[in-house]
Amino acid sequence: MSIFESKPPKSVLADSPWLAPFDGSIQAADLKTSASKRSVGFNSKLKKERRQLQPLQEALYAGKQYSVLCIFQALDAAGKDGTIREVFSDLDPAGVRVAAFKKPTKLELAHDFLWRTTLQLPQRGEIGIFNRSYYEEVLSVRVHPEFLEAQYPGGVPETETLWPARYQAIREHERHLATANTLILKFWLNVSADEQAQRFLDRINEQDKRWKFSARDVYESGFRRDYDAALTDMLNETSRPWAPWFVIPADNKPFMRYQVASIVHQALSDLPLEYPQPDVQDSNEMDGIAERLRKQLDRKSKS
Numbered sequence: 001m002s003i004f005e006s007k008p009p010k011s012v013l014a015d016s017p018w019l020a021p022f023d024g025s026i027q028a029a030d031l032k033t034s035a036s037k038r039s040v041g042f043n044s045k046l047k048k049e050r051r052q053l054q055p056l057q058e059a060l061y062a063g064k065q066y067s068v069l070c071i072f073q074a075l076d077a078a079g080k081d082g083t084i085r086e087v088f089s090d091l092d093p094a095g096v097r098v099a100a101f102k103k104p105t106k107l108e109l110a111h112d113f114l115w116r117t118t119l120q121l122p123q124r125g126e127i128g129i130f131n132r133s134y135y136e137e138v139l140s141v142r143v144h145p146e147f148l149e150a151q152y153p154g155g156v157p158e159t160e161t162l163w164p165a166r167y168q169a170i171r172e173h174e175r176h177l178a179t180a181n182t183l184i185l186k187f188w189l190n191v192s193a194d195e196q197a198q199r200f201l202d203r204i205n206e207q208d209k210r211w212k213f214s215a216r217d218v219y220e221s222g223f224r225r226d227y228d229a230a231l232t233d234m235l236n237e238t239s240r241p242w243a244p245w246f247v248i249p250a251d252n253k254p255f256m257r258y259q260v261a262s263i264v265h266q267a268l269s270d271l272p273l274e275y276p277q278p279d280v281q282d283s284n285e286m287d288g289i290a291e292r293l294r295k296q297l298d299r300k301s302k303s
Helices: 010-015 041-063 080-088 135-139 145-151 161-179 193-205 207-212 217-220 224-238 253-269 282-301
Strands: 067-074 096-100 127-131 182-190 244-247
Touching: 010 135, 041 253, 067 080, 067 135, 067 145, 080 096, 080 182, 096 193, 135 161, 135 224, 135 282, 161 182, 161 207, 161 224, 182 224, 182 253, 193 207, 193 217, 224 244
Parallel strands: 067 127, 067 182, 096 127, 182 244
Antiparallel strands: none
C-alpha cells in the first residue's frame, strides 16, 4: 500500500489550519479570505521555506521513488501565477513541471475531462504544478453548464447524475495516483470580492499590468455566489486523506505565499526520501576509479 493511500503526511494534518475536512462538513462561511493584516516578515519567512525546499527536491529527484502534484485553483486575480513563481522559484527547473490549463481545444474536448491533465502528470522524482486543472470541470463548467454542449455533442447528460459522476471520477483518479506514490497537495487561494475588485482596478490603472486585465474576468466575478456554492461542493466531495485541499486566505499575498510554501515544505519533509545506494559491484568500481583519479592528480602535482 502506498504511504499516501490512507493518510497524507502527519505534519500537514497536524499543523495546518487551512486543511479542508474530509467529512464533507465545510460551509461557505468557513472559508476565510483574510487571516493577517500584517505583511512585514512573511517575505523573509517565505525565503527561508524556499531554501529548505532545495535539499528536499534534490533527494526527491535523485531517489525517484515519489512524485509530487501541487494543484492551484482560484478565482481570477487571486494570485495563482505569483504564488507558483514565488514558492517554487529556487528549485532546480529540471525537476519541476508546470502546466497551465486554459480553454479546452477541440482535441481536448474530444476526450474525457481528465485526459489533458493526465498527459502533464509529473514523473517520479518530479514536482508537478497545475495552474488550474480538471477541477475547472466542476467549477466554471458547473457555473456555466452551457459549456457542456461542446463536450457532449450527442446530448448533455442529466446534471443530477453528471456532477456526482465527475466527483467520483476525480476521487478515483487521485486515489490511483496516490497508490502509485504521488503526493497530492491541492490549494484553493481564497480572495474576497472587494480585494478581487481592487486588483482588477490596479491592473487597469497600472500600464505595465494592463496586459493582465480581461473584461471577461470582471464579468465572471458577477457569478461569485454560484462559484462559492460550486466550491463548497467541490471541497466536500474531493478533499480526502490521499488528496487534501487547503483553503488559503488570499487577500494578503505575502501571507498566502508563505502558507503555501510551509505546507509544501512540511509535506516533503514527511516523505521517507532516500538517495539511491550503489550495489556492491558499482561501489567497488567507483572505489577503483577514485584511486586512479587520485594517482593522476598526485602525478600532476609532483610534476
